Structures are given as C-alpha cells and as structure tokens.
Amino acid sequence: MASKSSKILAGLVVLAGVGAATAWALTKPSPRPDADWANLGTPDLVKGEQVIWAGGCVSCHAATGATGEAVKVLSGGRALPSPFGTFHIPNISSDPHAGIGSWTLAQFGNAMTRGVGPEGEHLYPSFPYGSYARMTPADVNNLFGYIKTLPASSNVAPPHELGFPFNIRLAVGGWKLLYFNDKPRVQLANADDKVKRGQYLVEGPGHCGECHTPRDALGGLKTNLWLAGGPNPEGKGSIPNITPGGKVKDWSEADMVNYFQTGFTPDFDSVGGQMAEVQQNLAHLPQADLEAISAYLKAVPAR
Amino acid sequence: MNFKTIAMATTVLCLGFSAVTAQETPQAKREQMMKQIGGSVGALGAIAKGDKPYDAATVEKSLTTISTNIKAFPDQFPEGSEGNSEAAPAIWQNNADFRAKAAKLGNDADTLLASLPADQAAVQKAVQTLGADCSSCHQTYRMKK
Secondary structure, X not given: OHHHHHHHHHHHHHHHHHHHHHHHHHHOOOOOOHHHHOOOOOOOHHHHHHHHHHHOHHHHHOOOOOOHHHHHOOOOOOEEEEOOEEEEOOOOXXXXXXXXXXXXXXXXXXXXXHOEOOOOOEOOOOOOHHHHOOOOHHHHHHHHHHHOOOOOOOOOOOOOEEOXXXXXXXXXXXXXXXXXXXXXXXXXXXXXXXXXXXXXXXXXXXXXXXXHOOEOOOOOEOHHHOOOOEEOOOOOOEEOOOOOOOHHHHOOHHHHHHHHHHOEOOOOOEOOOOHXXXXXXXXOOOHHHHHHHHHHHHHOOOO | OOHHHHHHHHHHHHHHHHHHHHOOXXXXXXXXXXXXXXXXXXXXXXXXXXXXXXOHHHHHHHHHHHHHHHHHHHHHOOOOOOOOOOEOOHHHHOHHHHHHHHHHHHXXXXXXXXXXXXXXXXXXXXXXXXXXXXXXXXXXXXXOO
C-alpha cells in the first residue's frame, strides 16, 4: 500500500512538474534573437527624434508638468493610475545608473518590442510594448541612439503599487500569452503606401489603440472594437471613438492634420485631456506622416 | 391685507417664480459662454486659415467676446454643479490654478486687443497663442463625458 500511494504521489509530482514546466515554457520572457539587433549601423538621430514624437515617450517619461525643452529629460517619476494599481514610470534618461545609458541595443530593443527588461524579466504592459512590438528594429535603433543624446537624470522612481495578483511579475507571462502579438490590428485590403505608413505609425510607435480601444477585465485590448473608444482607463470621463463610426466621420483628412498640428477641431473646439500632450508631440511630425495617420484613420473599419 | 396688496404680492411671486424657472443651470450657462468663445476662435481661425478675408471689426469683436466671457467663466462653477457636465473634478480641487489659467487667456486676449492683429499673419500668431491657452486648461480641467 505504502509503495502504491508513494507511486501515485510520485506520479502527481511528475504531472505537476510537467504542468509547471509547460506553463513556464508558454509564459517565460521571450526576447528576440540577438541577430535582430546586430548590424543596424549608426543610428539616424533625425529619424530617432521623429520616433520619440510619434511614440510620445516624453508624455509619460518626462517629469510631471515639464514643458518646452524640459520634456526631453526622461527622468520618469510620474504616477500612472490604472484599475490594477498605480504604476510609477521609470527613468529612461541617458544616466548609466538611474537610466538606460548602460543598456545594450538588444536590451533596449527587447524591452520595446517584447516587454522583456534588462534582467530578462517581464515588464508590465502599462509600458505599451504591446504596440511597440510592431516597430522596425531600424526605428528602435534610431530611437535608442537619440535617447542617448538627451540629458541624464539621477532620479529613481518608487516601485509600482499594485494589488494581488498583479504584483506578481510572472503573471505578466500569462497576460502576454493571452494578448501579446506583433501582427497588424486590422486587415486593410488594397492599402496604399500612405495608409500602410499610417497603420505602422498608429498601431506601432503611436500606440493610439492603448487608450482609444476599450479593454477587458484583464486589461487586454478588445481588438474587435479597434479604436472604438471607451471609458478613460486613467480616471473619469471617456476616450472618443476615432473610427469612421465616431464623431470624426465628418472630419476630412485635412481637418485631422490641422488638429494634430494646432490642437483645434474643425469647429474650433480645442484638444483636451491626455490628448493635449499627445497633440503637442504629434505636431513635431512631418506633414506626410500626419497625412498618413489621417488616411489610415479614414480606412479602418467603422465601429 | 386688501385685494390690491394680494394681487401685487401674487404678481411679484409669479414674476419671481418665472425668473427662477427661466434661469439657466450653471452647466447650461457656462457651456453657452464657452460656445461663444469657441465661435470667436472659429472666426479668428477662418481668417488665419485664409477661408475668410481679414476684417478688423471681426477680429476686435471676437477678441472682446473671448476676454469678456473668460473673465466671468470661473465664477460659473458653484459647488454641486459637477454633474451632467464636462467639468473635471480638478476644477474644484485646484480652483486657484483653474482661475489662473482662465486669467491667462483673459490677459492674452486683452494684450491682443490693445494692439489689434493687423493682418492674416498676425491673426495666425494670435490663434496660436489663444489655442495654447485653450488646450493647457482643457488638458486638466475638461473631460469628455
């Protein structure tokens, strides 16, 4: 009897081990192959600066209330409220200790496109790598090169304040298994180069869907409602539907470009909320990119 | 109390009552004020974009409306008027800053009135200045319903 029950016990231990190994295999941090980050050459700093404005890095990573040139000090420190707790945004300045000055391109690239930190750990998706996953290694290289030219800050942000079970970093692996991919968010038949460029900017660096697409209870994007708007994840109020099914259906492409450049809607209401900072970032982009974003927003399915 | 007094009192009461019912809610009143500001910025914007020819009278009238309305605007947020509006709770939590931002728009409009933008280029610059004031306040104090 004793030997039988010990056999069952041993079997259970093996099963549990296999289960845990399988779970680990499915959810472990998964960086890209090193080759993806090799031979990218000298970063193009002009393009790198455009990526930072398209990506809106400064809106989270600059100090609270920073304006003008001060937004380029990526000291972190802002608090980002969410239904899961408060995230404290880290320092990504060029400081070698407090920031990312001593990171390799592979470390930076895996954080950006795979949500894998420099120690090989999962990063929380409050950092929108779920969108940045679509960025080209060339853009990541240019961005990294540009960030390293910006001022260093020695600020150290406090740790995130998350409730159980969200405070368990391993659980992020399960979240990635459910929601993370680097595929296009919508299939657009006959998209021309302009629309494709817009798709890249909106779905990748621009990460527009992170606010403009509603989320489910676990914080995954409801991609069948892509860009359809919803409750504000950071607090009260709501985020507008920016598909042709929303109020912007009456906006022309030129109206959208004008909004991105000046902050004025066609009826001269002004940009507000978190979008005010986004608009200030977008205003730095070349006109052609803003036209591409507008063309894509006209092309996505109405919701 | 004679009939005349009663009639008078009734009339006064009725007048008072109709005055109360006709009075707009704070929400409606401030939205109306903001709509007029938006219309004025729109008139300036049309000149800035070249959709309408430069017209000094329009520029002056628009700037005057913006100045007048924005100065009275911060007084339209009595306690309890949070509901059914795009007003963010921060207006009441951080009222001094809210007022300072409104005052900035008032001052900028007055400065422009003191030396009226004289051509399309000057109106473009004016719209940029005013627009920055609009969004710096809307960023914190307006939320979409």
